[in-house]
Amino acid sequence: MIAANIESLLRTIEPYKATVVAVTKTQPVDAVKQAYFSGLTDMGENRVQEAAAKVAALQDLSIRWHLVGHLQSNKVKNAVSLFSLIQSVDSEKLASEINRVSQQIGKVQDVLLQINVAGEISKFGASVDSIDEMAEAIGMMKNIRICGLMTIAPFFSEPELTRPIFYQMRQLFERLQKTMGKIHPFDTLSMGMTHDYEVALQEGSTMIRIGTGIFGERN
Ligand SMILES: *Cc1c(COP(=O)(O)O)cnc(C)c1O
Numbered sequence: 001m002i003a004a005n006i007e008s009l010l011r012t013i014e015p016y017k018a019t020v021v022a023v024t025k026t027q028p029v030d031a032v033k034q035a036y037f038s039g040l041t042d043m044g045e046n047r048v049q050e051a052a053a054k055v056a057a058l059q060d061l062s063i064r065w066h067l068v069g070h071l072q073s074n075k076v077k078n079a080v081s082l083f084s085l086i087q088s089v090d091s092e093k094l095a096s097e098i099n100r101v102s103q104q105i106g107k108v109q110d111v112l113l114q115i116n117v118a119g120e121i122s123k124f125g126a127s128v129d130s131i132d133e134m135a136e137a138i139g140m141m142k143n144i145r146i147c148g149l150m151t152i153a154p155f156f157s158e159p160e161l162t163r164p165i166f167y168q169m170r171q172l173f174e175r176l177q178k179t180m181g182k183i184h185p186f187d188t189l190s191m192g193m194t195h196d197y198e199v200a201l202q203e204g205s206t207m208i209r210i211g212t213g214i215f216g217e218r219n
Contacts, residue, residue, distance in 0.1 A: 004157055005183055005214050006038040010019045013208070021066050021190075023211035025050065027219045029057045035062050044068040044209050048075040048082065053203040055082050068150075070124045077101050080109055080158060087112040087150040087190055090126045095138040102143035109143060112150040112190055118171055118200060120154055128172065135180055148188030148206070149173050166191055166203035173204070 022035045022042040032043060032054060041062060045051035046069025055065055064084040071079055071088050076097045089095050089111045095175060102109040116125030122143065126134055140147060151169050153162045165218060173189045180186040192200025194213035200210065211218065 002034040002040040002214060003214065005216075006040060009210065010039065013201060015199070016205075018205055019188075020200055021068070021206045021207060022214050023068060023209050024194075024215070025069075026212065027211075027215050028175060029054055030151060031215055032063075033061070035065060040065060040214075044087075044211075046070075046077050052064065052078060053081055064210075073097050078118045080105065080107060085110045085112065085147065088114045088124065090114045090116075090124055090136070092134055092137045095135065095141060095144060099141040099143045110145050110147050110185075111138075111147060112148050112188060113138070114150045114152075115169065115172070117151050117165055117172075118154045122166060123152055125151065128168075131172065131176070133174055139180055139183060146184040146186055148175070148186050148190065150190035152193075153196060155190060155195065155198070159199050161205060162196045163199050166200050166205065167198075168203035209210055 019042055020040055021042040021044040022040045024032045025046045042064045044066040051065060065082055067079055067083045067086045067088055069088060071094060075128040080101045081097060085111060098109050114125040115131060116123050117128060119127060133171050138144060153165045156162055169191055177186050189204060190204045190207040191206040194210050
């Protein structure tokens, strides 16, 4: 089932040249392996602890691990040693801790800045109003590379209703790219999940994060 889901997903999104991150939270190591051998090399976890076990079990495979969930300061040390891309940086304070730890171990940590574009109280992410100042401050940290933006869009039963949010994110991304792109890679816009990835891709997503659509419903 995992292989068939991935094959059909990759066929659907072929024209967009976007990266698929298989979100493996709650999934057993064996399911991650199946995704890997079906052609996906980017895996996303939302908890540092859970990721640590899987990273250890799968260290022989060339997987790029992404942190897609909220990161607490006291988990930064582990996160920096585990993840290729931390997608959930939403404050200067958190970034500064990531920078400090990365410097200690001689790593330059790739990150995305998470934006709470609809201003939902229930979600993490920096506000649109604060993003310029935050990006500028984080942009000066020597052991961090800003690779772009990430958002978790609000859930609408009709995915089409999410289109304006994705559009707004793309505009923000392109605007910031003009300045940040001079000193950082800033080429990744991570948006779109199982329910809404088609609309996200149409609005310029470069990275979608898919859990249910690959592995089925989570328990
Ligand atoms: C769980 C999760 C996903 C995947 O969600 P699905 O709806 O199962 O595709 C994507 N992004 C984040 C941040 C998540 O926590």
